[in-house]
Amino acid sequence: MSAKKSERLRAHNFRRSITRFLDQMGHWYVLDSAAVIMPAVSTLSETFLFRMSATLDHPVNVALMQKALDRTVERYPYFLVELRRGFFWYLMQPMYKKPRLEADSAWPCMNFNVHKHGQVMFRVRLSGARVACEFHHAMTDGTGCINFLKTLLHQYFELGGVCCADPGDIFVPGQPVSEDEFEDAYHRYYKPGIPGPAKLPRAFKIDSPVMKDMKYRITAARLPLAQVSEVAKSYGISMNDLLVAALMEAWLEEYKNSSKAARRKTGHNIGIEVPVNMRKFYPTKSLRNFSLYVMVCLDARLGNWHFDELAKYVHHVMRIENDERIIARQITRNCGSLRIPLVRTTPLFVKDFFGRIFFQKMGQSMISSFISNLGPVKLPPEIAGHVRRFDFIPAPNKDTRTNASVVVWQDSMYVNLGSRVKSRAIEQRFYSRLAALGISVHLDPVEED
Amino acid sequence: MALCPNCGVDIDKARQCPLCRTIIKPDSAAADAAVAAAEDDEQPVSEFSLEGLTEQEYHGRQVVTSEIISVCMGIVAVSATVINLILARRLDWSLYILLSLAFSWIMVCVPLLLPKRSWLVWPILAAAPFGFLLGLDALLPPISWSLRIALPIVAAVELAGGLAMLATRLSRRHGLNIVAFGLLACTFVCLAIEAVVCLATDSPLRLVWSSIVAFTTVPVAGFLMYFHFRIARTSTLRKLFHL
Secondary structure (H helix, E strand, O other), rough: OOOHHHHHHHHHHHHHOEEEEOOOOEEEOOOOOOOHHHHHHHOOOOOOOOEEEEEEEOOHHHHHHHHHHHHHHHHHOOOOOOEEEEEOEEEEEEEOOOOEEEEEEOOOOOOOOOOOOOOOOOOEEEEEEEEEEEEEOOOOOHHHHHHHHHHHHHHHHOOOOOOOOOOOOOEEEOOOOHHHHOOHHHHOOOOOOEEEEOOOEEEEEOOOOEEEOOOOOOEEEEEEEEHHHHHHHHHHHHHHHHHHHHHHHHHHHHHHHOOOOHHHHOOOOOEEEEEEEHHHHOOOOOOOOOOEEEEEEEEEEHHHOHEEEEEEEEHOOOOOOHHHHHHHHHHHHHHHOOOOOHHHOOHHHHHHHHHHHHHHHHHHHOOOOOEEEEEEEEEOOOHHHHHEEEEEOOOOOOOOOOEEEEEEEEEEEEEEEOEOOOHHHHHHHHHHHHHHHHOOOEOOOOOOO | OOOOOOOEOOOOOOOOOOOOOOOOOOOOOHHHHHHHHHHHOOOOOOOOOOOOOOOOHHHHHHHHHHHHHHHHHHHHHHHHHHHHHHHHOOOOOHHHHHHHHHOOOHHHHHHOOOOOOHHHHHHHHHHHHHHHHHHHHHHOOOOOHHHHHHHHHHHHHHHHHHHHHHHHHHOOOOOHHHHHHHHHHHHHHHHHHHHHHHHHHOOOOOOOHHHHHHHHHHHHHHHHHHHHHHHHHHHHHHHHOOO
16 A cells, blocks of 8 residues: 555544544534444343442442542543434433432343433442442443543542552543543554455354343352463463353353254354454554454364363464454454445434344354453552452343353452353353362352342 | 534644644633644744635635636626627627626625625625616516516515524524524525515415415424424534434
8 A cells, every 4th residue: 555545544544533523512422333333232131231340348438439430420521421313323422410329239231221311321330348330332341441440449549548659550530531532443443455254154042031020140250360370371271262162162062952943043153252452453542442352163063072172272263363454354344334425324213223133143143152351450559458359240132141251350360151041051061161170169149030 | 622613523722623734723721832832833824714824815815716707707708799799780698698797796706805894795795686687677678577576586585595594693503493494484485486476467465385385394494493492402413414
């Protein structure tokens, strides 16, 4: 590509990456490329809310936490927004009413109407010593949510008299808000002319009824980090690969035990989606969505697999697929389609209709389950001493049904499996495999369905 | 905070829009530092024009543009007059061309030659169509259709357009209310046309087709007004129709 063309593309990408606009009524934001489809498929139970929570060493002081929240939202004006419909696209309208803390419930991430007017696109919930931030995926990904939670904790402890000499990477109120924090990084790094990702076969789904009454079961476990690391090293793979392999094996077992009718109804492919934080490939400060995924697929008809074989298979697939050039194909597919004039000028109600079909046929049908690993969370030592644990709960989904999220805090790994179906087979097989590998799995009490 | 008039993006304290390179007028003391820094390494530029020209340069360009237009029109006028004289040995059809050129010249060149004198430009522009239509009618005496039909219709169009523009100007927020103003203006014009035609043809004043137009457009305009002022208080057309 010539320098002039490259410069023109860069300028065009920059223009498309701008998400904040201003008119005579003030600021407003557009959704990033990954988020545009989410409002169309969001419902009260398929909320697209995911959750990060911190459990402190003392019951949370509600008044103090409310003050901390008021301060925190000032630092994140691009999160203090409500969803609105435009004629062609969804928009995010800034809100001037600060959100109130809410009491937590037994079923996290459920019963949330993102389309409701005056409804900010996240909520902060309290229960005892736990403070939980539930964010809508149309607004941000795990990186944005954990940043917000860290600022909230920092403010809470500062108000409580715990001062940090160095807040580190925590965003502190009073700092200037950079425009890069809400850029659409997908558009910024869009490369034209690259083919989109290959279409995958339909994925196998667990044959179990969906729980009623907005129930979302979380099976949380604490794993000693040293043990997980040791086991992963013994197989010559990463900790993340180990968890993916365990989840893959759980699904293969489930396939074996399923009826022929169930297999025919869904598919024979086990597709595990592993989200990848694209910030490691492309420099950006964006706290909007900027994650894509690697698909680890295996045809369940191919025969029996020992765990060590699965571990190697997952490891090599992850090494091959987790490459910037390969993942960039997804950016090309997502952003490229949004730049087509016909797509841009199609009214939103038509986009909503086809978006739901596209999401089901092209997205959800290819995935059996996903496992999202946020990695280690770091806090200044003054605060870290007061935080017992972090949890990361995946967004509820009745199509992929049972999904996993992982976060590492100090010397422990916290794994949360969220499920919308009655069957607990995946959770049971997944944790059993980890335990069989010699890892001490400390399960939290699970709410009865 | 500064708003780019072209792109509508907030460019914060920047002096120039990074997208379209428009120079932005700094509107706060906070921007002064950025402006001062920018002025250190570049020539001071007037904040008047959109293309980074000084006010004098901008006006100079407008004069040159009007001169080019005048010369072109002059060539056409002379050519038409000469051809008409050669072929017919008198001025007949070329008068229509000359009148049309004069009307076009007023509409195009007066705003270019009289910038910042809107108190003078607008009345001239408003009067020009009357003169043009009256002139056209006068070319084939006696004066007939212009006084009874054309001029009242032009008056109605100008009145409706002027009121719509005034309402738009007075609106704090530009959204669907602009569409409503446009619809109401069109309705008024339709009613006026039918009324003028009735009066011109000495028929009884019965508004038939224009009343149907009014019955359909007025409720739509009312709904749009209601939507704008009651429902979409925070919406603007720019936001609503963002692509």
